Amino acid sequence: MGSLNSIAVLGGGAWGTALAQTAARAGRKVTLWEHDAGNAEHLIAARESRFLPGVRLEPSIQVTRDLAEAARADALLLVVPAQVLRQVVTSLQPLIAPRTPLVACAKGIEHGTHRFMTEIIAEAAPAAIPAILSGPSFAADVARGLPTAVTIAATDAACAQALAQAMNSGSFRPYHSTDVRGVELGGATKNVLAIAAGIVEGRQLGASALAAMTTRGFVELVRFGKAYGARIETMHGLSGLGDLTMCCSTPQSRNFSFGMALGRGEGIESAAHGKLAEGYYTAPVLLEMAQAKDIDMPISTAVAAVLGGKLSVDAAIEGLLTRPLKAEE
Numbered sequence: 216m217g218s219l220n221s222i223a224v225l226g227g228g229a230w231g232t233a234l235a236q237t238a239a240r241a242g243r244k245v246t247l248w249e250h251d252a253g254n255a256e257h258l259i260a261a262r263e264s265r266f267l268p269g270v271r272l273e274p275s276i277q278v279t280r281d282l283a284e285a286a287r288a289d290a291l292l293l294v295v296p297a298q299v300l301r302q303v304v305t306s307l308q309p310l311i312a313p314r315t316p317l318v319a320c321a322k323g324i325e326h327g328t329h330r331f332m333t334e335i336i337a338e339a340a341p342a343a344i345p346a347i348l349s350g351p352s353f354a355a356d357v358a359r360g361l362p363t364a365v366t367i368a369a370t371d372a373a374c375a376q377a378l379a380q381a382m383n384s385g386s387f388r389p390y391h392s393t394d395v396r397g398v399e400l401g402g403a404t405k406n407v408l409a410i411a412a413g414i415v416e417g418r419q420l421g422a423s424a425l426a427a428m429t430t431r432g433f434v435e436l437v438r439f440g441k442a443y444g445a446r447i448e449t450m451h452g453l454s455g456l457g458d459l460t461m462c463c464s465t466p467q468s469r470n471f472s473f474g475m476a477l478g479r480g481e482g483i484e485s486a487a488h489g490k491l492a493e494g495y496y497t498a499p500v501l502l503e504m505a506q507a508k509d510i511d512m513p514i515s516t517a518v519a520a521v522l523g524g525k526l527s528v529d530a531a532i533e534g535l536l537t538r539p540l541k542a543e544e
C-alpha cells in the first residue's frame with residue numbers, strides 16, 4: 216500500500232477532534248466530518264469542538280458536513296460511538312473507492328449482533344479494508360500533543376504499517392499489528408472493567424481493592440480474549456493491559472468516573488453526567504458473549520447486573536468477595 220496523504224476523520228467529538236489534530240500534526244491533509252449541525256458550526260466558527268473545549272483546531276483542518284467530501288480521503292478514521300458505527304459506515308459505503316482503509320476508533324461491541332467494530336465495517340462496506348486503532352489515549356492528552364502510544368491493526372499488514380506511518384507525529388506513536396480481534400476486544404472489555412474500578416474508588420474501598428479489581432479484571436479480559444481469538448501478546452500490550460490499567464486508575468476515564476458516581480450512590484441515569492461511557496452499552500453484550508462460550512467473568516457480570524438494575528452496588532461487592540475460594544489462574 217502506498218502512502219496515505221489525506222485522512223478524513225468522521226466524528227467531531229472529543230476523540231475525533233484529537234485524532235484530527237494528530238493527523239494534521241503528522242503532516243496529513245485532514246478533513247473533519249461532523250454530522251451535527253450545531254457542533255459543525257462551532258467547529259467552523261470557533262475552531263473548537265464542544266466536546267473538547269479549549270483545544271483550538273489546527274489551521275489546516277477542513278471541517279465539513281458533506282460525507283462525500285470526506286469519503287475522498289486516502290483513509291478514514293471512524294470516531295463515532297460504537298452503537299452508531301454501522302449507520303455511519305452504511306452511509307459511507309457507496310461513496311468510497313474500493314480498498315479504502317476504514318479505521319474503527321470506537322471501543323465497543325454492537326448490541327443484538329455481537330459484532331466487533333471491524334466486523335461491522337466488513338459487513339457494511341465489503342470493498343473497504345477494515346482496521347482498528349486502540350490503546351491508552353485520552354483525547355484531552357492527545358489533543359494537547361502529550362506523548363501517547365497506540366496500536367493500529369489490520370489483517371493486511373502493509374495497510375496497518377501505512378496507517379501507523381500516516382498518523383505518526385513527534386508525540387503520537389502508533390505500533391502496528393495484524394491481530395485485529397485482539398486490539399478491538401481489549402478496548403471494548405476494558406471499558407466495562409473501568410466501571411468496576413470506578414465503583415471501588417467511589418465506594419472508598421481502598422488501594423488494595425482497586426489493585427485486586429484491576430488485576431482480576433485483566434484475568435477476565437484474557438479469558439474473553441482467548442475464547443474470541445485474541446493473541447496473548449496483544450492482550451498484554453497497549454490495547455489490552457495498557458488501556459485497562461490507565462482507565463482503572465483515573466477519573467479522567469469517563470467509564471471510571473461513571474463507576475465512581477455509582478459507587479458514591481448516584482443513580483444510573485445521571486451518573487455519566489452527560490458524557491459517553493461506552494462500558495454502559497458494552498456490559499450487557501459482553502455478558503451475553505461470555506455466557507455463550509461459558510467464560511467465567513464475575514466482575515463484568517456484576518457490572519452488567521448493577522447497570523441492569525438487577526443488583527445493588529453493595530450486593531455486587533459482597534457477591535464478589537464471598538465467591539468460593541479457588542486457585543489463582
Ligand SMILES: NC(=O)C1=CN([C@@H]2O[C@H](COP(=O)(O)OP(=O)(O)OC[C@H]3O[C@@H](n4cnc5c(N)ncnc54)[C@H](OP(=O)(O)O)[C@@H]3O)[C@@H](O)[C@H]2O)C=CC1
Pocket residue numbers: 226227228229230231249250251254266294295296297299302303320321322323352353354355490491493
Ligand atoms: N474520548 C477519548 O479519550 C477516547 C474515546 N475513544 C472512543 O471513541 C468513540 C467516540 O468517543 P468520543 O469522541 O470521546 O465521544 P464524544 O461523545 O465526545 O463524541 C461522539 C461524536 O460522535 C457523534 N455522533 C453521535 N451519534 C452519531 C451518529 N448517529 N452519526 C454520526 N455521528 C454521531 C457525536 O455527535 P453529536 O453528539 O453532536 O450528535 C460526536 O461528534 C467511543 O467509542 C470511545 O470509546 C477511544 C479512545 C479515547
Ligand SMILES: O=C(CO)COP(=O)(O)O
Pocket residue numbers: 322350351352353354406409458462467468469470471491492493
Ligand atoms: O478509551 C479511552 C482511553 O484509552 C477513553 O476512556 P473513557 O471513554 O473511559 O474516557
